Amino acid sequence: MRFQSPESVDEAVALLAADPEARVLAGGTDLLVRLRMGDVAPSAVIDIKRITEMTTIAQDDGGWRIGAAVPSAEMNETAALVTDWPGVTEAADLIGSTQIQGRATVAGNLCNASPAADSVPAMVAAGAVARVAGPNGSRDVPVEDIPTGPGQTSLAQGELVTSIFLPAKPENSGSAYLRFIPRTEMDIAVVGVGITLTLDSAGAVTAAKIALGAVGPKVIVAGDAAKTLIGTTGDDPALDALAAACSAAATPIDDKRGTAEFRRDVTGVIAKRTARIALARAKGEA
Amino acid sequence: MSQIHVITTINGDETEFLCEAQETLLDVLRDHLDLTGSKEGCGTGDCGACSVIVDGRLVCACLMLAGEAEGRSVETIEGMADGDDLHPLQQKFLEMAALQCGVCTPGILVATKNLLERNPNPTEEEVRYWLAGNLCRCTGYDKIIRAVMDTAADMRGAA
Numbered sequence: 282m283r284f285q286s287p288e289s290v291d292e293a294v295a296l297l298a299a300d301p302e303a304r305v306l307a308g309g310t311d312l313l314v315r316l317r318m319g320d321v322a323p324s325a326v327i328d329i330k331r332i333t334e335m336t337t338i339a340q341d342d343g344g345w346r347i348g349a350a351v352p353s354a355e356m357n358e359t360a361a362l363v364t365d366w367p368g369v370t371e372a373a374d375l376i377g378s379t380q381i382q383g384r385a386t387v388a389g390n391l392c393n394a395s396p397a398a399d400s401v402p403a404m405v406a407a408g409a410v411a412r413v414a415g416p417n418g419s420r421d422v423p424v425e426d427i428p429t430g431p432g433q434t435s436l437a438q439g440e441l442v443t444s445i446f447l448p449a450k451p452e453n454s455g456s457a458y459l460r461f462i463p464r465t466e467m468d469i470a471v472v473g474v475g476i477t478l479t480l481d482s483a484g485a486v487t488a489a490k491i492a493l494g495a496v497g498p499k500v501i502v503a504g505d506a507a508k509t510l511i512g513t514t515g516d517d518p519a520l521d522a523l524a525a526a527c528s529a530a531a532t533p534i535d536d537k538r539g540t541a542e543f544r545r546d547v548t549g550v551i552a553k554r555t556a557r558i559a560l561a562r563a564k565g566e567a
Numbered sequence: 568m569s570q571i572h573v574i575t576t577i578n579g580d581e582t583e584f585l586c587e588a589q590e591t592l593l594d595v596l597r598d599h600l601d602l603t604g605s606k607e608g609c610g611t612g613d614c615g616a617c618s619v620i621v622d623g624r625l626v627c628a629c630l631m632l633a634g635e636a637e638g639r640s641v642e643t644i645e646g647m648a649d650g651d652d653l654h655p656l657q658q659k660f661l662e663m664a665a666l667q668c669g670v671c672t673p674g675i676l677v678a679t680k681n682l683l684e685r686n687p688n689p690t691e692e693e694v695r696y697w698l699a700g701n702l703c704r705c706t707g708y709d710k711i712i713r714a715v716m717d718t719a720a721d722m723r724g725a726a
């Protein structure tokens with residue numbers, strides 16, 4: 282195996298394009314575990330942490346551009362980012378321990394393409410867009426279109442994600458992410474729900490985006506569930522309808538972490554709780 | 568296979584080593600540099616026994632390639648005491664018996680040193696969350712948490 286540390290995006294793309302067996306190394310918290318387990322045997326690892334533009338968080342067009350090499354801890358140390366997109370930063374804050382968060386990136390969480398990745402539903406609900414660089418230049422891709430199934434992405438050979446863009450936070454909007462795990466820390470989501478919603482001056486929901494994690498082969502954008510909230514104030518009947526729609530949208534499997542039936546049920550429960558937090562944040566109450 | 572030549576700073580000293588691409592920082596610390604204070608409990612990021620500080624950030628040395636250390640500043644348990652003078656956390660762990668077998672202790676000391684540098688006045692809950700990735704098979708954690716809270720109070724008093 283070769284270890285390479287390019288200092289520019291172009292150099293990284295050239296290295297990746299030249300070698301189909303090369304892998305990007307961001308925080309390494311997935312890749313190095315798999316390398317040590319013998320699950321992967323790349324010919325080269327391309328460390329992206331020396332590429333300056335990928336190591337910064339910057340305000341951009343009213344929103345935020347998060348470099349693909351930025352550890353999740355740094356996101357939570359950026360107070361104005363936490364204020365704008367608490368749903369995304371609280372999801373990033375759930376990735377493993379302090380030590381893991383010192384290295385793990387949300388772009389790595391996305392490109393690893395685990396169905397249970399915590400930051401992914403939160404980013405999808407926020408309307409996040411991944412910037413992808415490759416041999417033919419760069420393109421912007423909605424975050425939900427990067428994973429295609431467990432461990433699989435839509436990235437072509439030679440492509441890598443250079444940053445994640447979170448759009449300007451809409452006025453009177455709130456975001457939240459919650460997951461269900463059997464304990465409070467250090468576990469893999471059984472169900473995860475990310476919600477962003479916007480209110481009008483009367484407190485009615487005018488826009489909502491809901492994403493479900495760990496209950497399908499990839500993140501699920503629950504469009505019908507979002508519709509149940511539109512025009513409501515998020516009162517109890519509206520949240521009951523939301524829960525039913527989220528349960529219906531979930532397509533979980535039975536595994537050691539829970540049966541499909543249980544996970545479908547919990548999806549509704551967690552969606553309700555997440556919506557309550559997002560509503561409170563949209564009203565400036567939390 | 569050609570080896571990688573790395574120049575880095577470890578506990579304040581410029582250090583050079585040669586390593587294979589797939590070797591971790593933990594491999595190099597323990598097997599090449601004879602810094603065996605950092606332990607390997609799991610090798611998969613779960614236990615925190617290998618905790619070190621890299622450019623001010625707490626990380627698992629088992630989940631970092633040694634080649635990544637080029638030009639960085641690495642702090643390990645070996646750099647925690649000042650000669651024969653133990654760090655207040657080390658002293659307190661002894662006084663309050665916050666360790667039994669000791670395998671988790673270097674990682675927990677390095678992790679809590681980093682916490683107190685960032686937050687001299689943590690709540691008990693903050694200490695427990697900060698240490699969620701440091702597993703201890705022996706103590707049941709309470710003595711560790713009490714020793715950290717006590718040290719933090721002493722260090723604030725002394726400051």
Ligand SMILES: Cc1cc2nc3c(=O)[nH]c(=O)nc-3n(C[C@H](O)[C@H](O)[C@H](O)COP(=O)(O)OP(=O)(O)OC[C@H]3O[C@@H](n4cnc5c(N)ncnc54)[C@H](O)[C@@H]3O)c2cc1C
Pocket residue numbers: 304305306307308309310311312313314329349375376377378381384385386387388389390391392393397398399400436440441442443467468469470611612613
């Ligand atoms: C102890 C432990 C606990 C964990 N807990 C959680 C948890 O609670 N929730 C959770 O969601 N995850 C968890 N994880 C998994 C992991 O930490 C996350 O998925 C993390 O976000 C991965 O990011 P990384 O930067 O470390 O990725 P890496 O390991 O560097 O990369 C992951 C994969 O994505 C590819 N890749 C990385 N960056 C890019 C890029 N910019 N462009 C293209 N491809 C790229 C790599 O080649 C690799 O295949 C845990 C891991 C450990 C070891």
Ligand code: FES
Pocket residue numbers: 606607608609610611612613614615616617618627628629630
């Ligand atoms: S040995 Fe590194 S976390 Fe266990």
Ligand code: FES
Pocket residue numbers: 665666667668669670671672702703704705706
């Ligand atoms: S003292 Fe034995 S593992 Fe903590």
